[in-house]
Amino acid sequence: MKRSDVVGGAVDWTAQARELDMADPLAEFAERFVAADPDVIYLNGNSLGRLPLGAVARLREVVEQEWGRGLVGSWSRWITQPQMVGDLVGRLVGAAQGQVLVCDSTSVNLYKLASAALAARPGRPVLLTDAGNFPTDRYVLESVARAAGGRLVLLDTIDDVSAAVDEQVAVVSLSLVSYLTGALADMRELTQVSHAAGALVLWDLSHAVGAVSVELDALDVDLAVGCTYKYLNAGPGSPAFLYVRRALQAGLQQPIWGWFGQRDQFAMGAHYDPAPDLRRFLAGSPDVLGLAAVAVGAEMVLEAGIDRVQEKGRRLGDFLITLADAWLAPLGFGLASPRAATQRGMHVSLRHPSARPIAQAVIERGRVIVDFRMPDLIRFGLSPLTTSFGDVCAALESVRDVVASGMDEATPVGLTADR
Amino acid sequence: MKRSDVVGGAVDWTAQARELDMADPLAEFAERFVAADPDVIYLNGNSLGRLPLGAVARLREVVEQEWGRGLVGSWSRWITQPQMVGDLVGRLVGAAQGQVLVCDSTSVNLYKLASAALAARPGRPVLLTDAGNFPTDRYVLESVARAAGGRLVLLDTIDDVSAAVDEQVAVVSLSLVSYLTGALADMRELTQVSHAAGALVLWDLSHAVGAVSVELDALDVDLAVGCTYKYLNAGPGSPAFLYVRRALQAGLQQPIWGWFGQRDQFAMGAHYDPAPDLRRFLAGSPDVLGLAAVAVGAEMVLEAGIDRVQEKGRRLGDFLITLADAWLAPLGFGLASPRAATQRGMHVSLRHPSARPIAQAVIERGRVIVDFRMPDLIRFGLSPLTTSFGDVCAALESVRDVVASGMDEATPVGLTADR
Numbered sequence: 150m151k152r153s154d155v156v157g158g159a160v161d162w163t164a165q166a167r168e169l170d171m172a173d174p175l176a177e178f179a180e181r182f183v184a185a186d187p188d189v190i191y192l193n194g195n196s197l198g199r200l201p202l203g204a205v206a207r208l209r210e211v212v213e214q215e216w217g218r219g220l221v222g223s224w225s226r227w228i229t230q231p232q233m234v235g236d237l238v239g240r241l242v243g244a245a246q247g248q249v250l251v252c253d254s255t256s257v258n259l260y261k262l263a264s265a266a267l268a269a270r271p272g273r274p275v276l277l278t279d280a281g282n283f284p285t286d287r288y289v290l291e292s293v294a295r296a297a298g299g300r301l302v303l304l305d306t307i308d309d310v311s312a313a314v315d316e317q318v319a320v321v322s323l324s325l326v327s328y329l330t331g332a333l334a335d336m337r338e339l340t341q342v343s344h345a346a347g348a349l350v351l352w353d354l355s356h357a358v359g360a361v362s363v364e365l366d367a368l369d370v371d372l373a374v375g376c377t378y379k380y381l382n383a384g385p386g387s388p389a390f391l392y393v394r395r396a397l398q399a400g401l402q403q404p405i406w407g408w409f410g411q412r413d414q415f416a417m418g419a420h421y422d423p424a425p426d427l428r429r430f431l432a433g434s435p436d437v438l439g440l441a442a443v444a445v446g447a448e449m450v451l452e453a454g455i456d457r458v459q460e461k462g463r464r465l466g467d468f469l470i471t472l473a474d475a476w477l478a479p480l481g482f483g484l485a486s487p488r489a490a491t492q493r494g495m496h497v498s499l500r501h502p503s504a505r506p507i508a509q510a511v512i513e514r515g516r517v518i519v520d521f522r523m524p525d526l527i528r529f530g531l532s533p534l535t536t537s538f539g540d541v542c543a544a545l546e547s548v549r550d551v552v553a554s555g556m557d558e559a560t561p562v563g564l565t566a567d568r
Numbered sequence: 569m570k571r572s573d574v575v576g577g578a579v580d581w582t583a584q585a586r587e588l589d590m591a592d593p594l595a596e597f598a599e600r601f602v603a604a605d606p607d608v609i610y611l612n613g614n615s616l617g618r619l620p621l622g623a624v625a626r627l628r629e630v631v632e633q634e635w636g637r638g639l640v641g642s643w644s645r646w647i648t649q650p651q652m653v654g655d656l657v658g659r660l661v662g663a664a665q666g667q668v669l670v671c672d673s674t675s676v677n678l679y680k681l682a683s684a685a686l687a688a689r690p691g692r693p694v695l696l697t698d699a700g701n702f703p704t705d706r707y708v709l710e711s712v713a714r715a716a717g718g719r720l721v722l723l724d725t726i727d728d729v730s731a732a733v734d735e736q737v738a739v740v741s742l743s744l745v746s747y748l749t750g751a752l753a754d755m756r757e758l759t760q761v762s763h764a765a766g767a768l769v770l771w772d773l774s775h776a777v778g779a780v781s782v783e784l785d786a787l788d789v790d791l792a793v794g795c796t797y798k799y800l801n802a803g804p805g806s807p808a809f810l811y812v813r814r815a816l817q818a819g820l821q822q823p824i825w826g827w828f829g830q831r832d833q834f835a836m837g838a839h840y841d842p843a844p845d846l847r848r849f850l851a852g853s854p855d856v857l858g859l860a861a862v863a864v865g866a867e868m869v870l871e872a873g874i875d876r877v878q879e880k881g882r883r884l885g886d887f888l889i890t891l892a893d894a895w896l897a898p899l900g901f902g903l904a905s906p907r908a909a910t911q912r913g914m915h916v917s918l919r920h921p922s923a924r925p926i927a928q929a930v931i932e933r934g935r936v937i938v939d940f941r942m943p944d945l946i947r948f949g950l951s952p953l954t955t956s957f958g959d960v961c962a963a964l965e966s967v968r969d970v971v972a973s974g975m976d977e978a979t980p981v982g983l984t985a986d987r
Contacts, residue, residue: 183632183636183637185637185639186637191639193639193640196640197635197639197640197643199636199639200631200632200635200636204631205631205632205636208627208631208857209628212619212623212624212627212803213602213619213624215804216616216619216803216804217602217618217619217624218602218604218605220604220610220612220616220618220937221612221615221616221937221939222937223804224616224804227804227805253672253673253676253852254672254826254851254852254853255852255853256824256826256827256828256851256852256853257672257676257824257826257851257852260823260824260826260851280838283827284827284830284833284836284837285826285827285828285852287838287839287840288825288826288827288829288830288839288840289824289825289826289851291825291839291840292823292824292825292840296715296823303838376853378853384631384635384856384857385634385635385642385643385646385853385856385857386646386853386854386855386856386857386858386859387855388855389852404679404711404715405675405676405679405708405711406707406708406710406711407673407675407676407679407704407707407708408675408702408703408704408707409675409704410707411703411707414703415942416942417703417941417942418703419699419706419722420706420707420710421706421707421710421711432673432675432676432679432708433672433673433674433675433676433704433808434673434674434675434795434797434804434805435805436805436806436807436855436858437803437804437805438627438803438804438805438857438858439805439855439857439858440805518639518640518641520640522836523834523835523836
């Protein structure tokens, strides 16, 4: 902090933010997205990333040229897109070619991989996860366990994995970044401890891909899934991805035997004969429009460089926590995320007993788009390609003002109704 | 046929086609699609339907406004789209509200419904289909049977169903329109005979929806699936649909327990508790862009009227068969589709020993987009909203000329290499 930033004894955080933005090597990326409403500060890229201008152009091309003009002939290009775009995503998560597919939803991909992994570990009936894992992960794992006559063990926290993984466990399935707190799990340690017990690991990278540096190959990860509509900015309901380590591919059989997984797809043979490689993890026709948007999003992060993206995200988080300490702690907010940047993903969660009405008021009156998560969390999503330090400063100022003004009123608007 | 259409003793089919187009009440719909290359006649809408101008506009709106500007706030609109668009599709297949969802791929939906149906018929281990069913149907049914310790019985033809369905059969799963021959199955008869034996029926409507009049509720059908990229013109890899008869919904449990099927999705509860209604057949996040295109396609067919669409498709098929008899039978072509229009869907298949190289030459030299299907079929797709009688006449003329000229040459280009 420079001396000039201290005004009348108080720090001038707005000036600080301006300096941080001036020094930000990724600042120019924000201009490559469709501008949001200038009244609004968008801190929800951890739910739905913003729209890249490149995606607007690419989607028009795919729709109007490839579909509109090229028609069925364009399938010669489209048919390999799950693999081609998968390889792009793979470069962001440390996966060599031929191990990542973009297809289906995260839920369906998790189902495919967890089912395949459980079947590959006969005599081991247990799937292991933690109670803080994202709901669809827990529910899908529950369905996989039940269908196979196994059982899902829900640990209280991810810290209990080491003690719980044993020769009964077929698969350890965890999220790399907690959707609640933004805590970053120790992928190296948890993968090793799972492997030492003979279990396979299946990581959900939804809150990590495109924002956190991940090394799937180097850490010997078996399986992974994740969505593309957060930090890859691929749009609402864009197709998800899956990773299967090359050495495991031929030995794993996923349960949904669609024709895109068939060895010779257009021979239309009588029986299912899965492709020997990654393609066997496909099922039905790929979402061509969604794939185009994933490619644009992945290319932008590759251009920015995942290490620089992660570094900026950590600085944004540090700055947010500093401001929260200064402005929001006195108003009853606590930090729910790890304080150390190396232990966080790209969102910071604050805890408050009135989190739900506060989040509502912050969105409606403060024009800061955050989100509420049960029971008492407000999440601030920091998307390194689109969020500035100025955004963080203005957002926390707005939260402070909304809460402070609301607390002065007898019946503060939006602060009491538990919506 | 009018006297004026007979020129020098031969019928003037071009004039005939012109008259049929003049009298076509749906002729104006073709102008509401992006124009194809004027050199090309597109008879492959049974693989990928053409691009509606309305879809171009709607996709731009969803991308640029709803996603680009509305961002995460648009989820309040998007979240019910699988049901809302499902109801639109439902109107095309005789389904009252609350029974059709647009989600996932046909393969994944078939997996969900066939698994649920098999589990609902304990003591009946058999899934029944025919060897002519579409590959993904056969393969997915095979996987469902195998996972549950049951078995898939592949009948030689759909005509064998009545004799084969017995107290061992849990589910009879058939395609309403054969992808090979365009033959239309007798949904009423086959549903009744299956029910009489205590089996559930699961119809694949991929080659029917938007082109053939279907009455799911009236015929007491249990389950159905289908794609939307053929006669609903919703684009490459657009989301598929599923139908579950209302009375069955609460009693069927599909295997992929994603969070979109959870009763109270955002309570993020510890265990899966499926929604009591149709929503339990959802899994992951819906493909929002794809849903928008499905809505446009379904609305166009609703506007045209499914009965008028079917009527025009039958006339197109009759006209094609008349021309094939006149021009192509002498060149060795046979009719693989039913001759009676009431027994056909919307494509006509011709058989020829050299079908593969002929299809290739017709596409490359004749500029008529048809497709080849193993072992000896050429399919001519007739999309009532976009195909004219003039298209049919010009296409068959082109096929005739390509084959006739190819057969005169010593080594006819494209006609000998079995690519």
